[in-house]
Amino acid sequence: MSDPPYATGQVVGRPSLGDVGEFGVIDALRKRLSSSSLVAVGPGDDAAIVQAPDGRIVATTDTLVDRVHFRTDWADAYDIGRRAAATSLADVSAMGATGTALLVALSAPIDTSVEWTMRLADGISDEANLVGAVVAGGDLSRANTVSLTVTAIGDLAGRSPVLRAGARAGDVVALAGRLGWAEAGLAVLSRGFSSPRALVSAYRRPEPPYDLGPVAAKAGATAMVDVSDGFLGDLGHIARASRVVAHVETDKFDVSDPIAAVAAAYGTDPLTWVLTGGQDHALVATFGSARDLPAGFVAVGWIDDQHLGDEEREEDEESADGLKSPGAVLVDGVPFAGEPGHRHF
Amino acid sequence: MSDPPYATGQVVGRPSLGDVGEFGVIDALRKRLSSSSLVAVGPGDDAAIVQAPDGRIVATTDTLVDRVHFRTDWADAYDIGRRAAATSLADVSAMGATGTALLVALSAPIDTSVEWTMRLADGISDEANLVGAVVAGGDLSRANTVSLTVTAIGDLAGRSPVLRAGARAGDVVALAGRLGWAEAGLAVLSRGFSSPRALVSAYRRPEPPYDLGPVAAKAGATAMVDVSDGFLGDLGHIARASRVVAHVETDKFDVSDPIAAVAAAYGTDPLTWVLTGGQDHALVATFGSARDLPAGFVAVGWIDDQHLGDEEREEDEESADGLKSPGAVLVDGVPFAGEPGHRHF
Numbered sequence: 001m002s003d004p005p006y007a008t009g010q011v012v013g014r015p016s017l018g019d020v021g022e023f024g025v026i027d028a029l030r031k032r033l034s035s036s037s038l039v040a041v042g043p044g045d046d047a048a049i050v051q052a053p054d055g056r057i058v059a060t061t062d063t064l065v066d067r068v069h070f071r072t073d074w075a076d077a078y079d080i081g082r083r084a085a086a087t088s089l090a091d092v093s094a095m096g097a098t099g100t101a102l103l104v105a106l107s108a109p110i111d112t113s114v115e116w117t118m119r120l121a122d123g124i125s126d127e128a129n130l131v132g133a134v135v136a137g138g139d140l141s142r143a144n145t146v147s148l149t150v151t152a153i154g155d156l157a158g159r160s161p162v163l164r165a166g167a168r169a170g171d172v173v174a175l176a177g178r179l180g181w182a183e184a185g186l187a188v189l190s191r192g193f194s195s196p197r198a199l200v201s202a203y204r205r206p207e208p209p210y211d212l213g214p215v216a217a218k219a220g221a222t223a224m225v226d227v228s229d230g231f232l233g234d235l236g237h238i239a240r241a242s243r244v245v246a247h248v249e250t251d252k253f254d255v256s257d258p259i260a261a262v263a264a265a266y267g268t269d270p271l272t273w274v275l276t277g278g279q280d281h282a283l284v285a286t287f288g289s290a291r292d293l294p295a296g297f298v299a300v301g302w303i304d305d306q307h308l309g310d311e312e313r314e315e316d317e318e319s320a321d322g323l324k325s326p327g328a329v330l331v332d333g334v335p336f337a338g339e340p341g342h343r344h345f
Numbered sequence: 346m347s348d349p350p351y352a353t354g355q356v357v358g359r360p361s362l363g364d365v366g367e368f369g370v371i372d373a374l375r376k377r378l379s380s381s382s383l384v385a386v387g388p389g390d391d392a393a394i395v396q397a398p399d400g401r402i403v404a405t406t407d408t409l410v411d412r413v414h415f416r417t418d419w420a421d422a423y424d425i426g427r428r429a430a431a432t433s434l435a436d437v438s439a440m441g442a443t444g445t446a447l448l449v450a451l452s453a454p455i456d457t458s459v460e461w462t463m464r465l466a467d468g469i470s471d472e473a474n475l476v477g478a479v480v481a482g483g484d485l486s487r488a489n490t491v492s493l494t495v496t497a498i499g500d501l502a503g504r505s506p507v508l509r510a511g512a513r514a515g516d517v518v519a520l521a522g523r524l525g526w527a528e529a530g531l532a533v534l535s536r537g538f539s540s541p542r543a544l545v546s547a548y549r550r551p552e553p554p555y556d557l558g559p560v561a562a563k564a565g566a567t568a569m570v571d572v573s574d575g576f577l578g579d580l581g582h583i584a585r586a587s588r589v590v591a592h593v594e595t596d597k598f599d600v601s602d603p604i605a606a607v608a609a610a611y612g613t614d615p616l617t618w619v620l621t622g623g624q625d626h627a628l629v630a631t632f633g634s635a636r637d638l639p640a641g642f643v644a645v646g647w648i649d650d651q652h653l654g655d656e657e658r659e660e661d662e663e664s665a666d667g668l669k670s671p672g673a674v675l676v677d678g679v680p681f682a683g684e685p686g687h688r689h690f
Contacts, residue, residue: 046436047405052397060392061448063486091391103406141408149494
């Protein structure tokens with residue numbers, strides 16, 4: 001990488017976290033955060049108190065590490081904050097729930113600027129506010145690398161959670177939200193460019209269809225997952241958990257113009273970005289019939305009752321490297337040739 | 346530092362996380378974890394579902410970073426896991442609640458051994474089981490440094506949370522659990538020694554008096570905090586949040602034999618370790634009268650109705666470096682001369 005393609009805000013700067021000190025930073029952060037009737041005790045005590053009107057909570061945690069999940073020279077603090085919050089809140093939505101509160105653990109070098117940290121907090125807070133959630137607590141630690149762990153709490157409002165394991169033969173596989181945009185944006189940034197801006201923005205700040213998680217649950221979705229590691233990989237999680245085979249029809253996917261244009265310029269197959277690119281946080285759900293699909297979902301395949309044979313499944317689960325094969329998803333009738341999605345290791 | 350004082354288990358080794366892959370590691374971890382009737386959906390879906398019988402939850406998150414909060418050559422994976430879980434569960438206890446579930450986000454280098462990771466998980470799980478909690482979910486990320494963020498969820502069983510802000514003039518300041526042991530153990534390890542073992546063990550694996558948090562809440566504790574950064578510093582949090590002055594009498598503190606012996610050998614004041622050492626996760630609470638103290642708590646001071654003057658307080662809050670002064674705690678009638686506790690920045 002040469003120079004960053006545009007100004008993203010300095011991570012290092014004065015006054016720094018070290019200049020202001022832990023409690024000074026925490027006080028400044030607290031003043032920027034919004035409050036919520038669902039958070040009885042917010043930041044500043046040993047723990048937060050979050051209302052759980054449903055009598056259960058949905059809870060999920062995700063870590064984003066500098067140079068692994070984001071780059072501070074490719075996105076400013078505000079967008080990194082938006083993305084960190086989105087990553088966890090999309091998981092809540094994929095259970096059919098609505099986010100109520102976030103806990104944010106930030107590790108950062110001592111010379112990280114206070115301004116950068118405040119903009120990060122603003123991004124997290126604004127993304128949370130999209131679903132009515134607020135930051136209820138957190139932790140601030142010294143480390144050599146910037147790293148963010150966001151825990152999201154959500155409420156099911158009396159609905160049953162939509163799990164990965166509920167897909168049944170005959171179900172329709174449906175998609176809500178964008179695929180491939182973030183991956184194409186990453187490809188653009190990786191080559192030192194900053195346009196098409198629509199793709200770069202999609203990488204920097206995903207727009208998960210939060211509302212459609214609860215909508216799908218109400219419409220009777222039998223299984224659901226958010227696409228964080230790639231459509232085929234995440235649909236594979238549903239297929240394996242449900243012990244079914246998922247069929248995907250590629251002619252059901254729109255390859256939008258900017259993705260097609262960039263793929264042509266880079267000599268890449270745009271469909272690979274669409275099928276395996278992560279981090280747009282689309283929702284994939286299965287429904288009992290095409291009539292059940294709520295607005296916002298598009299049918300892209302179906303669930304087959306042909307299980308993997310026992311022998312095949314055993315091999316699948318016990319494969320020498322511990323990796324599960326993507327055999328439970330067929331693309332236009334055949335196994336996908338490449339990696340079905342992103343693996344962290 | 347020369348050689349580590351004893352074998353602590355190799356962090357790097359084969360098979361590694363990279364050899365086995367993300368999903369292989371997660372599958373192996375899931376098989377080791379215990380289940381709980383309070384966790385309706387555990388690891389393996391987009392999010393966990395945790396029962397909240399009280400209609401509210403207590404939630405807190407803490408990060409431990411290698412070389413900042415622990416050293417992999419000073420503690421084995423199992424003890425690091427115990428300590429990471431204890432750090433968050435002690436916060437839940439300090440609200441008067443009981444832990445029900447943990448979410449664990451682990452970041453680690455790709456060559457981290459699977460065995461080390463499994464022992465870490467065992468430590469987290471065993472510590473959680475002490476209070477009846479289980480690991481309900483988590484995240485595994487690649488990073489250059491080992492870092493662990495543990496989010497703890499707890500239940501208040503209908504009690505009011507015990508906040509920092511409730512201390513009132515005339516209250517008794519009381520302590521449950523050990524102080525200074527972890528700090529003395531750290532001093533021992535820092536000098537390349539591994540005994541007295543009681544101190545080193547206290548550093549590696551704190552023993553927070555979890556049960557006494559809810560016990561204090563039932564007994565009417567007016568304020569409570571867990572000692573993670575040092576007794577004077579954490580009592581200062583109560584004093585400032587409650588806008589009172591806390592008085593501490595040093596003759597009420599036992600300096601136990603191993604701490605006294607090591608302090609003498611190193612030419613250190615053992616009382617400094619007791620008053621400012623962190624990470625034993627003792628509980629400090631205030632009670633309306635000495636008669637309210639439940640078994641396990643010892644009176645070590647009292648709350649005064651003499652507020653800091655407005656002028657003084659303003660200066661306190663607006664001090665140039667953003668740090669709040671420790672003026673709200675008086676030790677034997679005078680402000681403490683040194684740092685009242687650990688600051689992360």
